[in-house]
Amino acid sequence: xxxxxxxxxxxxxxxxxxxxxxxxxxxxxxxxxxxxxxxxxxxxxxxxxxxxxxxxxxxxxxxxxxxxxxxxxxxxxxxxxxxxxxxxxxxxxxxxxxxxxxxxxxxxxxxxxxxxxxxxxxxxxxxxxxxxxxxxxxxxxxxxxxxxxxxxxxxxxxxxxxxxxxxxxxxxxxxxxxxxxxxxxxxxxxxxxxxxxxxxxxxxxxxxxxxxxxxxxxxxxxxxxxxxxxxxxxxxxxxxxxxxxxxxxxxxxxxxxxxxxxxxxxxxxxxxxxxxxxxxxxxxxxxxxxxxxxxxxxxxxxxxxxxxxxxxx
Amino acid sequence: xxxxxxxxxxxxxxxxxxxxxxxxxxxxxxxxxxxxxxxxxxxxxxxxxxxxxxxxxxxxxxxxxxxxxxxxxxxxxxxxxxxxxxxxxxxxxxxxxxxxxxxxxxxxxxxxxxxxxxxxxxxxxxxxxxxxxxxxxxxxxxxxxxxxxxxxxxxxxxxxxxxxxxxxxxxxxxxxxxxxxxxxxxxxxxxxxxxxxxxxxxxxxxxxxxxxxxxxxxxxxxxxxxxxxxxxxxxxxxxxxxxxxxxxxxxxxxxxxxxxxxxxxxxxxxxxxxxxxxxxxxxxxxxxxxxxxxxxxxxxxxxxxxxxxxxxxxxxxxxxxxxxxxxxxxxxxxxxxxxxxxxxxxxxxxxxxxxxxxxxxxxxxxxxxxxxxxxxxxxxxxxxxxxxxxxxxxxxxxxxxxxxxxxxxxxxxxxxxxxxxxxxxxxxxxxxxxxxxxxxxxxxxxxxxxxxxxxxxxxxxxxxxxxxxxxxxxxxxxxxxxxxxxxxxxxxxxxxxxxxxxxxxxxxxxxxxxxxxxxxxxxxxxxxxxxxxxxxxxxxxxxxxxxx
Numbered sequence: 001x002x003x004x005x006x007x008x009x010x011x012x013x014x015x016x017x018x019x020x021x022x023x024x025x026x027x028x029x030x031x032x033x034x035x036x037x038x039x040x041x042x043x044x045x046x047x048x049x050x051x052x053x054x055x056x057x058x059x060x061x062x063x064x065x066x067x068x069x070x071x072x073x074x075x076x077x078x079x080x081x082x083x084x085x086x087x088x089x090x091x092x093x094x095x096x097x098x099x100x101x102x103x104x105x106x107x108x109x110x111x112x113x114x115x116x117x118x119x120x121x122x123x124x125x126x127x128x129x130x131x132x133x134x135x136x137x138x139x140x141x142x143x144x145x146x147x148x149x150x151x152x153x154x155x156x157x158x159x160x161x162x163x164x165x166x167x168x169x170x171x172x173x174x175x176x177x178x179x180x181x182x183x184x185x186x187x188x189x190x191x192x193x194x195x196x197x198x199x200x201x202x203x204x205x206x207x208x209x210x211x212x213x214x215x216x217x218x219x220x221x222x223x224x225x226x227x228x229x230x231x232x233x234x235x236x237x238x239x240x241x242x243x244x245x246x247x248x249x250x251x252x253x254x255x256x257x258x259x260x261x262x263x264x265x266x267x268x269x270x271x272x273x274x275x276x277x278x279x280x281x282x283x284x285x286x287x288x289x290x291x292x293x294x295x296x297x298x299x300x301x302x303x304x305x306x307x308x309x310x311x312x313x
Numbered sequence: 314x315x316x317x318x319x320x321x322x323x324x325x326x327x328x329x330x331x332x333x334x335x336x337x338x339x340x341x342x343x344x345x346x347x348x349x350x351x352x353x354x355x356x357x358x359x360x361x362x363x364x365x366x367x368x369x370x371x372x373x374x375x376x377x378x379x380x381x382x383x384x385x386x387x388x389x390x391x392x393x394x395x396x397x398x399x400x401x402x403x404x405x406x407x408x409x410x411x412x413x414x415x416x417x418x419x420x421x422x423x424x425x426x427x428x429x430x431x432x433x434x435x436x437x438x439x440x441x442x443x444x445x446x447x448x449x450x451x452x453x454x455x456x457x458x459x460x461x462x463x464x465x466x467x468x469x470x471x472x473x474x475x476x477x478x479x480x481x482x483x484x485x486x487x488x489x490x491x492x493x494x495x496x497x498x499x500x501x502x503x504x505x506x507x508x509x510x511x512x513x514x515x516x517x518x519x520x521x522x523x524x525x526x527x528x529x530x531x532x533x534x535x536x537x538x539x540x541x542x543x544x545x546x547x548x549x550x551x552x553x554x555x556x557x558x559x560x561x562x563x564x565x566x567x568x569x570x571x572x573x574x575x576x577x578x579x580x581x582x583x584x585x586x587x588x589x590x591x592x593x594x595x596x597x598x599x600x601x602x603x604x605x606x607x608x609x610x611x612x613x614x615x616x617x618x619x620x621x622x623x624x625x626x627x628x629x630x631x632x633x634x635x636x637x638x639x640x641x642x643x644x645x646x647x648x649x650x651x652x653x654x655x656x657x658x659x660x661x662x663x664x665x666x667x668x669x670x671x672x673x674x675x676x677x678x679x680x681x682x683x684x685x686x687x688x689x690x691x692x693x694x695x696x697x698x699x700x701x702x703x704x705x706x707x708x709x710x711x712x713x714x715x716x717x718x719x720x721x722x723x724x725x726x727x728x729x730x731x732x733x734x735x736x737x738x739x740x741x742x743x744x745x746x747x748x749x750x751x752x753x754x755x756x757x758x759x760x761x762x763x764x765x766x767x768x769x770x771x772x773x774x775x776x777x778x779x780x781x782x783x784x785x786x787x788x789x790x791x792x793x794x795x796x797x798x799x800x801x802x803x804x805x806x807x808x809x810x811x812x813x814x815x816x817x818x819x820x821x822x823x824x825x826x827x828x829x830x831x832x833x834x835x836x837x838x839x840x841x842x843x844x845x846x847x848x849x850x851x852x853x854x855x856x857x858x859x860x861x
Contacts, residue, residue, distance in 0.1 A: 048435050070437070078435045084427035088353040100345035101436035106337040142432075149437065 001026040001153060001184040002047070006056030009042050009208075016042040018208040019056070024186065024201070026152075029179050031199035031216075032188040039208040040188045041081060044157045047186065048078040061152050074102075077146030081157040081188075085130040085138060091117070092126040095145060102149035112148060120144040120174065136167030143174065153184045160189060172198055232267045232276065237289035239263035245288045252282060345438070346446025350420075351453065360454070363415075367408050367458055371465045374404050379468070394472035398479070401466045405459065405487050410523045412458060413491050416451035417498040418515035419508050421581070426508060440581035444574065447499055455491045459484065493569055494519050500573035503580040725823035732827040736834040 007020040017039040024030045034040050045051040047058055049069040057064055063071040086094060095113045104112055117123050120140045125133075133141060139159060146154055159175075160168045175198050179185060189195050195202070196216070203213040236242050245265060246258050254271030269276065276295075283290060354360050378400040382393045424430040433443060463484075469475045501515035 048431075050431055050434065070439075073435055074437055076435070078431070080428070080431050082428050083432055084429045086349060086353055086427075086429065088356050089349065093349075093352060097345050097349045098432075098436060100343070100348070101433070101438050103341075103437050106340040145432070 001028070002030075002058065002060055002186060004043075004047075004056075004058040007043065007046060007053050007058055008055035009039070009046060009051065010054050015208045017046070017053075017205075020205075020208075020210055022203055022210065022213050024184060026184055027179065027182050028200045029175065029185045029187060029198055031195040031202040032186065032205065033190075033195065033202055034188075034205035036190075038205040040205055041157055042208075043205070044078075044155055044186070044188060048076060048155055049073055074149065075152050077149070077151035077154045079139075079142050079146050079154070079156045079159055081161065083142060085133070085141070087129075087131040089130055090127050091122055091130055091133070091141060094130045094141065095148060098145045099148045104148060112150075116144040116147045119147065119177070121170075136163045136170070139163060139167070139171065140174070143171070147178075151183070153186065154178065155186045157188050158190065159187065231295070232269050232279070233292075233294045234265040234267065234279075234283075234290060235292035235294075236263055236265070237291050241288050244286070245283055248283060248286055248288070249279065252279060255279075344442065344446040344449055346443055347449045347453070350447065350450030354450070354454065363412060364458065364461070367412060368461055368465075370408070371401070371404055371462050374400055375465055375468060390472040391474035394469045394474035397469040397472065398466065398475045398483075401462070401469065402483055405462060405483075406490075406523065408458060408462075409455075409487060409491055409494060410519055413451075413455050413494040414498040414501075414512075414515045414519045416454050417447060417495050418502055418512050420447045420451070420499060421502040421577070422505060422508050422511045423502075434581070440578045443581060444499065444577045448495060448574075451495045451499070452492065455495060456488070459487055459491065489566060493566070494522075496570055496573040496577075497522070500577045503577050725820045725827075729823040729827045729830075732830045732834070736830050736837070 002022075002024040004020050004022050007017055008015065009017045020039075020043060032040055032043070042051065046053050047060065047065060049065055049072050052066065057066050059065070060072050061075045063075060065072050086097070089097070092113065095116060096109065099109045099113055114123070117126060120143055122137075122141065122144060125137070130138075130141065143156075143159065146156075156175075160171050163171065175185060175187070179198075187195070187199065199216060201213075201215050204211040234245070236245065239262065242260050242263070242265060246260060249255055249258050249265070249267065254269060254275075255267060256270050257268035259266045267279070269279070280290065280293060375397060378397055379393070382388060382396045421430075424433060438446075466480060497518055498515040501518060502511050505511040505514050
């Protein structure tokens with residue numbers, strides 16, 4: 001649905017985005033992550049035809065963002081990171097304005113507006129003035145506006161920024177619903193825990209270049225397998241015999257570091273994955289009351305921290 | 314909420330549509346920006362306050378003027394009426410300068426500052442629709458301001474001395490001037506980067522213009538009011554043909570309006586499309602027009618030294634009028650095809666149809682030729698109407714051939730130019746199309762425009778019947794006409810084949826030439842499409858190899 005090839009944007013001598021390449025399939029939710037100044041918004045503005053790339057290009061549903069800008073605009077629903085609203089108009093009038101702007105046929109217009117309001121829970125607020133809405137409501141209203149012309153692709157720049165926890169959950173639920181409706185969603189966010197629950201695939205951008213791009217699980221596994229050691233947590237019954245367990249494991253091969261954390265042990269293991277059971281065997285042979293064992297999973301934040309250096313372009 | 318629920322919600326729409334198709338069409342045709350601006354502004358207290366204030370000023374000034382005039386000795390009712398009307402006209406000019414820029418001077422910059430501009434631009438609205446919506450909204454408020462003063466000016470009728478014509482004429486002038494002020498303020502709102510600068514820039518521009526530009530208007534109205542001669546101001550200094558008196562201000566006004574409109578629309582376009590082609594052509598043609606004019610004047614002066622021919626001001630004015638109209642026409646017939654080059658959507662969908670009917674899709678030229686053809690006809694009718702209203706008839710203008718044949722000659726010529734421009738823009742397409750505009754313009758000026766020359770004709774030995782004859786616009790023909798005796802151009806049937814209806818040949822020639830060029834353009838475009846497909850396939854193969 002979205003294909004990006006060698007997308008580059010320079011501001012003076014500074015590369016805001018450099019040789020960006022990626023493909024996003026239809027119906028996918030793509031999380032676009034990166035530190036401040038990494039080039040996320042620049043990329044999104046190029047995809048939304050608001051900025052012209054200096055080199056390379058992108059296609060949305062087969063239309064080039066440079067040569068077929070009008071067609072691209074019909075295919076996308078764009079929600080910027082910061083946006084304002086028109087004062088003095090009601091929610092219904094605001095949506096009607098954009099429906100007219102997107103040339104929604106007069107016959108269908110009212111039904112579509114009402115449908116979008118129902119989807120974003122605005123039905124009861126249709127006669128409320130837009131200027132009196134809260135930040136969360138305004139975000140939802142903008143999302144409703146992006147749906148009016150039934151776009152195939154939604155490009156959302158930080159849709160959950162500045163929202164309270166309830167509004168974030170509402171937006172997240174809405175995004176999942178939209179994905180179920182077959183929309184491709186290109187989403188940028190700083191709140192990684194929020195993204196982790198929603199996205200199918202991610203792209204991490206740093207200094208204008210793509211650091212990693214692909215399925216979230218695959219990336220997590222690849223990072224885990226590429227590292228030389230991993231962390232294991234051992235839970236002991238009421239923390240009994242933890243000192244003894246520590247002493248036993250210090251003599252065990254391939255164990256780099258052991259720390260006691262309350263009732264459990266944190267073990268840095270550099271051996272083979274298939275030999276972990278030997279640790280358990282060794283401890284149970286010495287009557288250590290083990291109640292559980294877990295391996296540290298890489299979440300989105302860990303991946304982000306591991307792959308980025310916090311540099312800006 | 315899932316998709317089914319949304320559909321259910323759509324079914325239970327609160328506003329079912331019962332409009333007929335005609336109403337739907339009207340509804341669809343409404344400009345959304347216009348509607349939104351009316352909703353937001355007319356609901357605000359600011360509009361109501363300023364509207365009331367303007368009316369209050371009008372009433373107060375008229376009452377004051379009435380008291381002052383009535384207190385003078387030996388004053389006739391006629392003079393009181395004229396005095397009241399003069400006060401009203403000055404006052405309306407003042408309201409125009411103060412209130413009209415306020416409607417638009419922040420309209421685009423405020424969208425940017427309010428962060429709604431990106432939402433607007435990424436919607437399915439083209440820049441010209443946005444600009445037109447903003448203009449229309451501002452003009453609607455302005456129209457309300459001006460029309461609301463009508464009952465006040467009617468007081469002058471009670472005393473006499475004021476005709477319905479002068480009231481209608483002054484209202485037309487005010488509305489035209491208002492249009493100009495709104496367009497320039499709109500441009501200021503895109504040019505400046507902050508609201509404050511935009512307000513200052515806009516008012517400086519409008520007040521400067523009003524200071525210098527309002528004198529002729531006031532003079533015009535006063536001439537009519539006190540000397541009953543509307544054309545005294547324009548006709549006295551120049552002694553030109555009376556038709557030109559109407560033609561030149563009307564065309565100058567149109568030129569003045571087109572420039573800010575083009576500037577504003579261009580600034581809203583995305584950078585890749587913001588080539589400002591029309592503007593470059595506008596400037597280029599204006600410069601060339603002036604240089605051609607001076608070239609003609611200079612050469613004619615030298616010629617006069619040799620042959621003893623006098624410079625006639627009327628001829629100079631005729632050249633200016635010709636050049637101004639040519640300038641507007643060239644913007645369309647060169648600019649349109651250059652901006653939307655060869656074959657459009659219809660060609661992309663079914664290219665197989667076009668070897669046979671290639672001329673139907675005269676690449677990008679239809680828009681240029683149709684637009685400009687309509688514009689030229691409108692100008693033609695406008696001039697006839699104005700001239701007729703004022704009781705002036707140029708010899709030959711009402712001639713049957715002028716009415717039917719000449720617009721056809723002219724239109725076919727425009728069509729031919731547009732098609733050729735499209736072809737050139739495709740043929741000389743460089744990396745960013747920099748040279749195509751220049752090459753096309755030079756070709757039009759040097760090659761095409763002289764082509765109209767043989768098919769023009771003179772009627773009744775007085776008026777050159779091809780109304781927008783480009784002959785004097787071309788630098789080459791300027792040089793030729795400077796060498797050839799000036800009188801020779803005013804002979805009846807001055808063309809290459811004086812015994813046959815040359816203009817019909819002209820129509821045929823231009824249409825056949827258009828057909829031939831458009832066919833060439835379509836073939837060229839097909840080649841390009843094939844080339845692009847070939848490149849795509851080779852790129853795909855390369856990618857596949859890499860993956861393997």
